[in-house]
Amino acid sequence: EVQLWESGGGLVQPGGSLRLSCAASGFTFSSYALSWVRQAPGEGLEWVSDISGSGGSTHYADSVKGRFTISRDNSNNTLNLQMNSLRVEDTAVYYCAKVGAGGYYFDDWGQGTLVTVSS
Amino acid sequence: EIVLTQSPGTLSLSPGERVTLSCRASQSVSSSYLAWYQQKPGQAPRLLIYGASSRATGIPDRFSGSGSGTDFTLTISRLEPEDFAVYYCQQYGSSPLTFGGGTKVEIK
Numbered sequence: 001e002v003q004l005w006e007s008g009g010g011l012v013q014p015g016g017s018l019r020l021s022c023a024a025s026g027f028t029f030s031s032y033a034l035s036w037v038r039q040a041p042g043e044g045l046e047w048v049s050d051i052s053g054s055g056g057s058t059h060y061a062d063s064v065k066g067r068f069t070i071s072r073d074n075s076n077n078t079l080n081l082q083m084n085s086l087r088v089e090d091t092a093v094y095y096c097a098k099v100g101a102g103g104y105y106f107d108d109w110g111q112g113t114l115v116t117v118s119s
Numbered sequence: 120e121i122v123l124t125q126s127p128g129t130l131s132l133s134p135g136e137r138v139t140l141s142c143r144a145s146q147s148v149s150s151s152y153l154a155w156y157q158q159k160p161g162q163a164p165r166l167l168i169y170g171a172s173s174r175a176t177g178i179p180d181r182f183s184g185s186g187s188g189t190d191f192t193l194t195i196s197r198l199e200p201e202d203f204a205v206y207y208c209q210q211y212g213s214s215p216l217t218f219g220g221g222t223k224v225e226i227k
Contacts, residue, residue, distance in 0.1 A: 047215060104211035111162075
């Protein structure tokens with residue numbers, strides 16, 4: 001059974017930084033791309049970033065490019081998201097999601113971690 | 120960027136009814152790279168359909184997807200009580216990946 005467990009969320013002031021992590025189990029970690037998807041309170045889903053299985057290829061939404069950095073540790077089955085220069089509009093539940101074998105849809109999701117950016 | 124528009128925004132229906140949800144893309148979605156998700160309050164989304172019409176593992180056959188190009192549909196043949204939720208479409212044919220705004224299916 002695939003399990004994804006996010007951690008690291010919390011309250012941070014505008015301009016601050018936070019690092020999210022996602023611990024994974026139940027699949028061959030290095031064989032799958034992974035992604036972060038966020039959901040602002042009461043809103044829809046927004047893709048944030050993704051990373052290939054090897055970690056050699058990354059992509060970002062324009063809204064976070066230059067501020068967020070995605071990375072992975074294939075020896076420890078962990079996905080990370082370093083978030084800098086946080087803005088109020090980054091407030092959301094952040095989900096870690098496993099990319100499907102047949103394309104960039106998301107076939108497994110974590111439970112999410114809430115990031116609140118507020119003064 | 121491909122913009123996905125879902126309609127209607129909310130549907131009020133009774134258990135046992137058939138429901139059809141629409142997802143329209145601002146430009147053609149290549150190779151029918153279109154997925155559907157279900158999300159219940161306080162829960163993560165769950166993959167229902169990928170490749171426009173392929174059911175994900177463990178998804179009941181009352182859920183079906185169809186469409187190509189710019190028009191896609193999710194059909195629930197007979198609503199069960201556990202199907203009342205918000206449904207999102209997502210395209211993965213081009214970057215950036217984008218989601219529709221969602222359709223809420225509520226109990227009438």
